[in-house]
Amino acid sequence: MSTENRQEEFTKYLADGQVYKKDYIIMGTGILDGEPITGAQIKVPLKTMNRHGLIAGATGTGKTKTLQVIAEQLSLKGIPSVLMDLKGDLSGLAQPGDASDFILKRSEKIGVDYDPMGLPVELMSISDEKGVRMKATISEFGPVLISQILELNDTQSGIISLIFRYCDLQQLPLLDLKDLKKVLQYITNEGKEAVTKEYGQVSSASVNTIMRKIIELEQQGAERFFGEKSFEVEDFVRTKYGRGVVSVIRLTDVQSKPKLFSTFMLSLLSEIYETFPEQGDDDKPKLCLFIDEAHLVFDNASKDLLEKIEAIIKLIRSKGVGVYFCTQTPTDVPDSVLGQLGLKVQHALRAFTAKDRKAITKTAENYPLSPYYETSEVLTSMGIGEALITALNEKGIPTPLAHTLVRAPITRMDILTEKEIDDVCKSSDLIDKYNQEIDRESAFEILGDKLEKIEKEQEKAVLPGPKPRTTRRTKQDESIIEELSKNTMVRQIGRTIFRELTRGILGSFTRRR
Structure with missing residues (x-):
């Protein structure tokens, strides 16, 4: 078979599995025999973007840029997203990318226009980073x-x-x-x-x-993180100028605090699940969440915590929410969660040890078979910005596995400057709402006041004021007073009775707001 015929057959093979009546995003174009094939575009329907996904690959293979591309394309379709930015390189979504010759040629091969632009970004934080303060009680x-x-x-x-x-x-x-x-x-x-x-x-x-x-x-x-004012997850679902707002949660100072990160992630997923109404199978998702360095969630989670995450991943789809994990190898994600994922984007893996080779063999088994590739070989030979991609079509059937040249981000592939970060914060609609210190009266203050009153009452009971002098005192009176003052048990009983009475009164306080 000639090269031209083989390419036509390859293009038809991919197209047959990607016949979409609804809207979709373009991830890139298929690669055959080491060459990108213009017209063999790899598409993911918006209808199945709430079926969750995985972006995996070795360090430096382009995982974060792929995450950036998906968030961009969703925003252009009016779909908001939430990005966990642990490396600090996703804030660049607020600024246009660089239309270099390399990027323009790449876009031409893929068959898409390259139109650099900045997208509506909301910077958020659960620590001391600049942005909207996210809290929960x-x-x-x-x-x-x-x-x-x-x-x-x-x-x-x-x-x-x-x-x-x-x-x-x-x-x-x-x-x-x-x-x-x-x-x-x-x-x-x-x-x-x-x-x-x-x-x-x-x-x-x-x-x-x-x-x-x-x-x-x-x-x-x-x-x-714990306290007020509590963040309302409905504020994630916003659009500006017809584009979905990209909420970038800055977590660069949380990488060394995995328990805090997993705590935050689980609370966020739980709150979204409990707050959002049922949506069913709509034509596009309501919100997509991207969890970079996802192994931090699973490596430090207990068995009960993992079961909770698995349950939420299974159920949150019906709320119109898609969750995407970005990590180095698929084995970083538990099998129970991995089985729930629809979109799989696998960048290159490196085989330096026998353990690495076993991991690659196991990874290859998680992907559909292809008549055009030996998956385990492609996994170790892909270049930067290339990936094996399979998604779900509109009927929920996995699309053909495709070695893909991934499109370049239209936003900046770098961090914002401090001035640019300040400008984004100044234009925020949420900072005035959430960035205020609130410490209203709660259990700490109420119990503190209660204990303080108890101590004062006890002091009065144990140390009564001076009695008025009497002109006469019999020896019998003196002996009784002396005996009572020496009897510690009598004093203890008196304090205990008083303490019980005091609790009964103060325990009926109403909550003050």
Whole structure:
């Protein structure tokens, strides 16, 4: 068969699997025998973009740029996205790219116009990076999620559930970590008797373990994340000038804090799932989330946490939300999650060791067979900006596997300058809404006031004021007074009775807002 006929057959082979009645994005063009074939475009229908996806490959093979391309094309179609930027190189989406000769020739081969432009970008942060501050309260997490994040056993999780129940009944708002710690201290000290009477014995050893877990979370900067004002996930779903807003969550200072990152990711997915209405199979997704360095989510997650992530990935599709994981090898993602993914973009892998070669063989088995490629060989021979791509067509059937020359980003393939970052922040519609310090009265302050009043009342009970002098005092009176002053048990009983009475009164305080 001649080269020309082989190329025509290859183009038809790809086209037959990509007949779309609805809108789609173009990822690039197919490569055959080492040459890009103009007209053999690789398309992904918007209808299946809520079926999730994977972008994998060795360091430096172009994974992040592929992520950038998909986010760009979605934005141009009016679909907003959320990008987890752990390396700091996705902020460039706000500025136009560079129309160099290399980029123009690449676009010509693919058969698309190259029109550099900046897209509407919202910079966000859960730490000290510039941008919209994203926060959530302890109450919004709930006892189950808090227990999973802290990796607690059943007994310790029961104590967390008890605390949430107690705070609900006593109208003690749980907003941040200091609230949670204060309640833990209270139920093992001043409030122990009241809590034991109502809920049963609480183990001090278990409470101490929970306190240490909270301190570990604090050391990773979680106190910046927990609190008010809570971020409303509906603010992700915005458009400007007909283009979807790209929300870039800057996490460059969180790479060394994997527990904080996995905590944030799970809370975000949970909030989106619980907040967004059911959408079903629409013609395009409502929102897409891209998780760069996804191994940080899974490597530091407990078994319960992984089960929670898997459940959300399965269910969140019906909300019109697609989740895309960007990582080095598919094995970084659990098989239970990997099986849920529709779009797979596999950049080159490197085989330096026997373990690497086994990983490549296993990776190749996860892709459809192709009459044009030996997948395991292509995986190690692709250049930068090339990838093996398979998606789902509009009927949910995997498209033919294609060695693809991926299109270049139309936005800047580099970070923004400090001035450009400041300009993006100044034009933000959300910074005034969220970047304000709020520390309203919550469990920490309410219990602090309660304990302070108890201490003052105890001081009055134990140290009464001077009695008025009497003109006469019998020896019998003096002996009784002396005996009472020496009797420590009598004093202790008096303090205990007073303490119980005081708790009964102060425990009925209403929540102050």
